[in-house]
Amino acid sequence: MTIGGIFLFLSTQLAEGVNLHIRQTTQFKTVSFSIKFRAPLDQKMAAERAVLSNVLQHSNGKFKKSAEFRSYLDDLFGTVLYFDASKKGSEHTLLLNVETVNDQYLQKNKVFNEVLDLINTAIFEPNFENGTFVPSIVEREKEMVIQRIQSIFDDKTRYAQYRLTQILRPNHPASISANGTLETVKEITPESLTKTYQSMINEDRVDIYVVGDIDVEAVQKKLTEALPFKDRTPKQITKDTNESKPEKEYTKEQQDMKQGKLHIGFSTPVRFGDEDYAKMQIFNGIFGGYAHSKLFMNVREKESLAYYASSSYHSQYGLVYVVSGIEPSNEKKATDVIKEQLEAMKNGEITELELTQTKAMLVNQLKETLDLARGQIEIYDQYKDLGETFSVDTWKERWNNVTKEDVQKMASQIELEAIYFLCGKEA
Amino acid sequence: MKTIEFKQLDETLYYKKLPNGLDVYILPKKGFSKTFVTFTTKYGSIDRTFVPIGESEAITVPDGIAHFLEHKMFEKEDGDVFQQFSESGASANAFTSFTRTAYLFSATDNIYKSTETLLNFVQEPYFTEKTVNKEKGIIGQEITMYDDQADWRLYFGAIENMYHNHPVKIDIAGTIESIDKITADHLYTCYNTFYHPSNMLLFVVGAIDPTEMMSFIEDNQNKKEFPEPTPIERQFEKEPTDVAVKERELKMDVQKPKVYVGLKAKETDLSGEAMLKHELSVQIALECLYGRASDFYTDVYENGLIDESFAYDFSLEKGYGFALIGSDSSNPDQLAQKIKEVINNAENLLTSDSVERVKRKKIGFYLRALNSMEFIANQFTRYEFNEMNLFDAVPVIEKLTLQDVVEALKTIQGEPQQTVFKVLPSSERAE
Numbered sequence: 001m002t003i004g005g006i007f008l009f010l011s012t013q014l015a016e017g018v019n020l021h022i023r024q025t026t027q028f029k030t031v032s033f034s035i036k037f038r039a040p041l042d043q044k045m046a047a048e049r050a051v052l053s054n055v056l057q058h059s060n061g062k063f064k065k066s067a068e069f070r071s072y073l074d075d076l077f078g079t080v081l082y083f084d085a086s087k088k089g090s091e092h093t094l095l096l097n098v099e100t101v102n103d104q105y106l107q108k109n110k111v112f113n114e115v116l117d118l119i120n121t122a123i124f125e126p127n128f129e130n131g132t133f134v135p136s137i138v139e140r141e142k143e144m145v146i147q148r149i150q151s152i153f154d155d156k157t158r159y160a161q162y163r164l165t166q167i168l169r170p171n172h173p174a175s176i177s178a179n180g181t182l183e184t185v186k187e188i189t190p191e192s193l194t195k196t197y198q199s200m201i202n203e204d205r206v207d208i209y210v211v212g213d214i215d216v217e218a219v220q221k222k223l224t225e226a227l228p229f230k231d232r233t234p235k236q237i238t239k240d241t242n243e244s245k246p247e248k249e250y251t252k253e254q255q256d257m258k259q260g261k262l263h264i265g266f267s268t269p270v271r272f273g274d275e276d277y278a279k280m281q282i283f284n285g286i287f288g289g290y291a292h293s294k295l296f297m298n299v300r301e302k303e304s305l306a307y308y309a310s311s312s313y314h315s316q317y318g319l320v321y322v323v324s325g326i327e328p329s330n331e332k333k334a335t336d337v338i339k340e341q342l343e344a345m346k347n348g349e350i351t352e353l354e355l356t357q358t359k360a361m362l363v364n365q366l367k368e369t370l371d372l373a374r375g376q377i378e379i380y381d382q383y384k385d386l387g388e389t390f391s392v393d394t395w396k397e398r399w400n401n402v403t404k405e406d407v408q409k410m411a412s413q414i415e416l417e418a419i420y421f422l423c424g425k426e427a
Numbered sequence: 428m429k430t431i432e433f434k435q436l437d438e439t440l441y442y443k444k445l446p447n448g449l450d451v452y453i454l455p456k457k458g459f460s461k462t463f464v465t466f467t468t469k470y471g472s473i474d475r476t477f478v479p480i481g482e483s484e485a486i487t488v489p490d491g492i493a494h495f496l497e498h499k500m501f502e503k504e505d506g507d508v509f510q511q512f513s514e515s516g517a518s519a520n521a522f523t524s525f526t527r528t529a530y531l532f533s534a535t536d537n538i539y540k541s542t543e544t545l546l547n548f549v550q551e552p553y554f555t556e557k558t559v560n561k562e563k564g565i566i567g568q569e570i571t572m573y574d575d576q577a578d579w580r581l582y583f584g585a586i587e588n589m590y591h592n593h594p595v596k597i598d599i600a601g602t603i604e605s606i607d608k609i610t611a612d613h614l615y616t617c618y619n620t621f622y623h624p625s626n627m628l629l630f631v632v633g634a635i636d637p638t639e640m641m642s643f644i645e646d647n648q649n650k651k652e653f654p655e656p657t658p659i660e661r662q663f664e665k666e667p668t669d670v671a672v673k674e675r676e677l678k679m680d681v682q683k684p685k686v687y688v689g690l691k692a693k694e695t696d697l698s699g700e701a702m703l704k705h706e707l708s709v710q711i712a713l714e715c716l717y718g719r720a721s722d723f724y725t726d727v728y729e730n731g732l733i734d735e736s737f738a739y740d741f742s743l744e745k746g747y748g749f750a751l752i753g754s755d756s757s758n759p760d761q762l763a764q765k766i767k768e769v770i771n772n773a774e775n776l777l778t779s780d781s782v783e784r785v786k787r788k789k790i791g792f793y794l795r796a797l798n799s800m801e802f803i804a805n806q807f808t809r810y811e812f813n814e815m816n817l818f819d820a821v822p823v824i825e826k827l828t829l830q831d832v833v834e835a836l837k838t839i840q841g842e843p844q845q846t847v848f849k850v851l852p853s854s855e856r857a858e
Contacts, residue, residue, distance in 0.1 A: 025458065026457070026458055027457075027458035027459060028798050029436075029437075029794050029795070029797050029798055030794065030795050030798060065725070066719065066725065066728070067719070067720045067721070067722070067724065067725050068720075070718070070719040070720035071720040071784060073788075074718075074720060074784045074785060074787060074788035075784055075787055075788075076787075076791075077787050077788070077790055077791030077794070078787065078788035078789065078790070078791030078792050078795070079791065080795070099795060100791075101791050101794045101795065105435065105436065105437070105794050140728070140729070140731070143731060143734075144734055144735055147683070147734035147735065147736075147755065148734070148735055150682055150683065151683070151734075151736065151755065153681075153682050154577050154681040154682055154683065154755075155576070155577075155578075156575050156576075157572075255680045256679070256680035256853055257575045257680060258571045258574050258575055259568065259571040259572050259574075259575050290509075290513055291507075291509035291512075291513065291519070292507075292509055292510050292513035292514075296509075297507070300565055301507060301565075304561050304562070304563075304564030304565050305564070305568075306565070306568050307565055307566070307568040307569035307572060308572075325568055325571070325572045326568065327567075327568065327571075353510075353514065356514060357510070357513035357514050358513075360513065360514065360515065360516030360536070361513055361516055361518070363516055363535070363536070364516035364517065364518065364533075364534055364535050364536065365518070367460045367461065367535035368460075368461045368518075368533060368535060370460070371459045371460055371461045372798075373798070
């Protein structure tokens with residue numbers, strides 16, 4: 001239920017380091033599960049866990065062939081079940097997401113209990129052969145992850161962003177991919193992957209989320225049986241120290257392409273959870289976060305330099321990225337216009353309208369996110385660590401309290417650290 | 428106001444055709460704080476040859492004009508419409524497809540104000556030579572961005588291969604050269620012809636009271652004047668059933684080859700429940716043959732012919748239709764061969780067991796999708812423009828048989844309807 005914008009998850013501990021969070025709601029026609037396994041982020045473990053998520057997704061002890069596993073999911077009215085690898089700050093997350101149709105919308109069949117059994121199988125009954133994962137499956141899935149890493153090269157926007165983070169924060173969580181690197185993926189063996197699996201099951205911090213029209217007590221009881229995790233003391237995840245600095249301030253690289261990709265990295269001392277966090281969100285909204293922002297209005301609408309020009313605030317790392325696709329010959333002009341927008345904000349050129357618009361957009365974005373089951377899980381998951389009860393009203397008030405001077409102060413703390421320009425060969 | 432109940436899905440839809448011809452649909456959603464509104468005209472990139480309203484001779488307008496018009500709707504004499512939406516905390520957007528142009532917003536507050544902004548900005552065109560020319564730089568960069576996207580080039584390359592004449596083979600945004608020819612007069616001609624309320628549909632889904640919202644919309648529309656609705660005459664050249672080009676490739680700066688097998692649809696003249704049944708049958712056939720549980724998938728996966736980019740899809744509208752199946756692949760020729768073998772041998776591969784399984788999966792898909800306001804509004808509009816009803820999909824799927832699926836598949840199955848398009852790494856790439 002929502003009371004004053006507070007989203008209630010009922011949290012219980014299944015074992016030390018393993019927490020279950022349930023939210024009962026009639027909002028959705030489906031029930032969503034999310035099980036998050038967390039461990040410290042480094043290149044080697046990222047690679048291991050990315051391949052592990054693929055291997056667990058491929059098959060398990062009950063369904064040893066991928067096609068059998070997929071057929072069974074189809075039969076459960078297309079229950080969606082996937083493992084994925086992601087990162088947040090200095091933490092690697094291997095997650096299992098499951099979404100299944102609420103039984104009441106099905107005319108005859110009931111699938112909920114079967115889905116719970118399947119979650120147990122997917123996590124606790126791996127497809128082992130002589131005590132390790134099946135070597136041929138491990139090899140195929142390593143190849144899949146390698147292809148995924150390599151596909152970045154074939155998408156110019158993603159590649160330019162990848163290069164910027166490499167240059168801006170070398171050997172730092174900000175530039176470590178949740179998939180690891182080609183080298184670290186290649187080193188994986190069935191034995192190393194089996195060890196990684198065991199440490200995930202026995203040592204990771206685990207959060208389990210359930211959202212849907214369910215009987216809370218019954219689900220708590222069933223999940224306690226379906227997820228027999230043992231007590232663990234999860235490894236402490238240390239915040240990155242931010243000692244990593246760019247190799248150089250300007251880098252230009254060339255490929256066979258038409259458009260120029262201008263990606264700029266800025267730093268801010270303000271991180272998620274800091275007192276100034278709400279102010280930085282407003283700063284970013286006015287700078288380039290929305291269609292009313294300075295970047296959109298000037299780079300695109302006024303100067304016709306680009307189709308897209310925007311900024312994004314990566315609060316876990318204290319970074320702001322600006323991205324734009326331009327005619328290569330306009331590189332200097334576009335860079336100047338982008339810098340001018342920041343300068344204007346440093347000089348206090350921030351209108352009441354820009355503040356009002358940005359505040360309204362932030363509130364709307366948060367409320368819209370909470371209309372999705374996944375959104376409710378992600379927001380609760382992120383904010384629960386702040387040690388306060390999350391509510392829309394609290395954040396609305398924080399944003400509303402932000403003044404023009406606050407935003408100006410945020411702008412004055414922003415530092416341009418690296419410019420990366422990717423363009424065609426003749427430019 | 429008409430009320431349509433979908434008992435099994437626990438949904439009630441409200442409908443009214445306004446005196447000016449506008450179709451308005453409202454679907455209230457309990458427990459949500461968001462409302463999503465789309466305002467769509469049945470006008471897309473393929474509508475390039477038509478008789479302008481009030482005239483008798485057909486004209487052909489420059490390619491990319493529907494999309495150009497979509498961009499220009501946002502600019503008014505007093506500034507950019509995005510500014511107004513932002514002030515109300517609404518996220519606004521628009522898109523142009525082959526057959527539709529949609530304007531939309533989502534918001535959790537000030538719904539009536541944003542609905543009014545949406546209705547008014549789409550119904551008050553403002554084009555000048557100056558603003559039109561300014562947009563050419565912006566759209567030019569949009570076109571250039573797509574030109575560099577290998578996946579987009581693959582998609583259009585395959586469609587170009589399939590079609591001799593039909594304008595579906597022309598990129599939605601046009602080319603730098605074609606948009607350069609666009610004038611404010613062109614935009615007014617297209618606007619006046621295709622943006623009449625009788626050619627449009629408004630869909631509201633979310634946290635709203637249907638009666639109040641309906642009268643709000645009616646009041647807004649009753650204040651405006653429109654000419655009498657007249658039928659729109661669109662013209663298309665005759666399109667052969669076989670593909671225009673059997674095989675073609677494009678070199679780009681990519682590391683791994685990409686391939687699509689295109690299957691051109693023979694049956695493109697359906698509408699209503701017949702069309703719904705037909706397209707669901709083809710989709711189910713493709714899922715049985717190429718889905719993750721298929722023998723084909725196991726084979727190409729185990730032999731390293733595909734990666735996670737593998738995909739298949741079927742598109743159908745009046746006048747054109749095609750299936751695309753493909754992946755990034757280190758051996759695109761062998762993969763294309765295997766894809767063709769499966770389609771050529773489909774009668775022997777389809778079983779009632781696999782059809783029944785995929786039917787269940789598809790039913791689950793529709794029930795999950797009904798959590799998404801974006802899906803409901805966009806798909807409902809597309810279905811309605813083809814005289815189908817989105818909420819009929821589940822009951823229609825339940826009734827489908829193996830025979831239906833086999834019959835429907837035949838319409839994309841002939842060898843002359845098959846084409847292959849590849850994007851290959853350019854040789855000069857230095858490593």
